[in-house]
Amino acid sequence: MTTSPLPNAGYQVNVVSSDKAGNATASFNSATFTVANSAFQGGTAKDDVIKVTTANGGHAIDGGAGRDTAVIAGKFADYKVVKETWGYGVTDKLGSGGHDSLINVERLQFNDVNVALDIDGPAGQVYRLYKAAFDREPDPQINYWIDRVDHGLQLEDMAKEFMTNQPEWDRMYGKTPSNADFLTNLYAHVLHRGPDGEGYAFWLNALDTKIATREHLLAFFSESPENQLQVIGSIENGFTYTPFGA
Structure with missing residues (x-):
């Protein structure tokens, strides 16, 4: 058995052999060992x-x-x-x-x-929201947003800033789109598909009745399992950025 270096600690390895059908062919065994690396x-x-x-x-x-x-x-x-x-x-x-x-x-x-490396944490959320909002890979200014989220900016507030006085956003969604047009564009630019009937009706009603805001939907679509699956290939090994202020 090979592994990347492990932190200093005690470990237990449990072993049982099995055939191709998954049937156990030997009794359960275990071995313990301790890692005590001076370089840890x-x-x-x-x-x-x-x-x-x-x-x-x-x-x-x-x-x-x-x-x-x-x-x-x-x-x-x-x-x-x-x-x-x-x-x-x-x-x-x-x-x-x-x-x-x-x-x-x-x-x-x-x-x-x-x-x-925190693709399941703040940096990953920033990357996904940036890509969701503008339907492209983030530019170097992502360092500014990572720094702000690190210091407490909420994802919905970031989404609202992306939607306010942003010429690139206006070119994609229009300056005053209807809720229906906004939602259709959201499906197209974030999930890269047309709306599904039931989901579209649900979210359009949420917008029309003001149960949900547009920034809430942008952040929700960005963090949806469907979008995370689309983005993971670009960031699964982390992604590079220049620290803000460097």
């Missing part, structure tokens, strides 16, 4: 900045709670970042940096760019 780096319950201090790889960084950033002295192009079972793996493609694993680490900082 752990975070706290706060927002930590963890500098990766070893040069040869082969160790784990566990950020713990909070929004944590791992710092690697090198350029992003010289490394490969890939989603793994537990967090992300970072592999040096050129030198002797080896392979490290990042667990409970939300951001990765290189010399030239940052990588957002």
